[in-house]
Amino acid sequence: QKEVEQDPGPLSVPEGAIVSLNCTYSNSAFQYFMWYRQYSRKGPELLMYTYSSGNKEDGRFTAQVDKSSKYISLFIRDSQPSDSATYLCAMSGTTSGTYKYIFGTGTRLKVLA
Amino acid sequence: DTGVSQNPRHKITKRGQNVTFRCDPISEHNRLYWYRQTLGQGPEFLTYFQNEAQLEKSRLLSDRFSAERPKGSFSTLEIQRTEQGDSAMYLCASSPGLGLDTQYFGPGTRLTVL
Numbered sequence: 363q364k365e366v367e368q369d370p371g372p373l374s375v376p377e378g379a380i381v382s383l384n385c386t387y388s389n390s391a392f393q394y395f396m397w398y399r400q401y402s403r404k405g406p407e408l409l410m411y412t413y414s415s416g417n418k419e420d421g422r423f424t425a426q427v428d429k430s431s432k433y434i435s436l437f438i439r440d441s442q443p444s445d446s447a448t449y450l451c452a453m454s455g456t457t458s459g460t461y462k463y464i465f466g467t468g469t470r471l472k473v474l475a
Numbered sequence: 476d477t478g479v480s481q482n483p484r485h486k487i488t489k490r491g492q493n494v495t496f497r498c499d500p501i502s503e504h505n506r507l508y509w510y511r512q513t514l515g516q517g518p519e520f521l522t523y524f525q526n527e528a529q530l531e532k533s534r535l536l537s538d539r540f541s542a543e544r545p546k547g548s549f550s551t552l553e554i555q556r557t558e559q560g561d562s563a564m565y566l567c568a569s570s571p572g573l574g575l576d577t578q579y580f581g582p583g584t585r586l587t588v589l
Binding site: 366368370393394396398403404405406407408411413450452454455460461462463464465466467468 | 479481506508510515516517518519520523531533564566570575576577578579580581582583585
């Protein structure tokens with residue numbers, strides 16, 4: 363079993379829809395949670411990060427962390443065709459002094475005009 | 476532009492050749508990371524540096540791979556005797572180096588081994 367599980371999609375939605383992207387994880391030592399957006403053949407671009415359980419909002423994006431369920435989500439409101447990309451969740455923890463990120467496989471999102 | 480830069484952006488080589496990639500981190504970022512990403516997968520950690528010290532290496536980093544960060548600035552990743560299985564996107568990231576902090580990625584170097 364992978365430490366971080368993410369549905370690869372693809373996920374197709376109409377423009378203006380609310381998108382929900384999710385990851386589950388197995389390592390309770392994870393403390394830091396990130397979402398990256400990656401366009402085809404480009405490097406990952408940071409969208410959101412959070413250290414704690416609860417919600418964090420930034421414009422059309424909301425990140426949600428539930429440590430008790432080991433579940434994180436990213437919500438995109440009023441989705442646009444320009445949001446079409448692969449969304450990667452990433453996690454990190456320091457129980458062994460490492461700062462590396464563990465990534466999910468990424469979810470491919472397509473927003474249809 | 477003050478982001479992470481990587482060169483070259485693309486590299487095509489024949490099996491058995493050596494290749495070297497360069498990463499220039501964001502100025503004053505103490506940590507530098509290398510990841511590898513294959514099609515349909517998320518990035519996988521290879522190694523990281525705190526200043527010039529290489530503090531962790533993944534078991535993915537076989538003896539054919541070596542990374543350096545002289546003087547704690549840019550870093551190089553060398554692959555010797557390339558194999559077709561080395562074909563991937565090699566990503567570099569940097570972070571300030573303060574506890575659990577945020578990594579910023581470069582555009583990547585896409586390696587194709589024929």
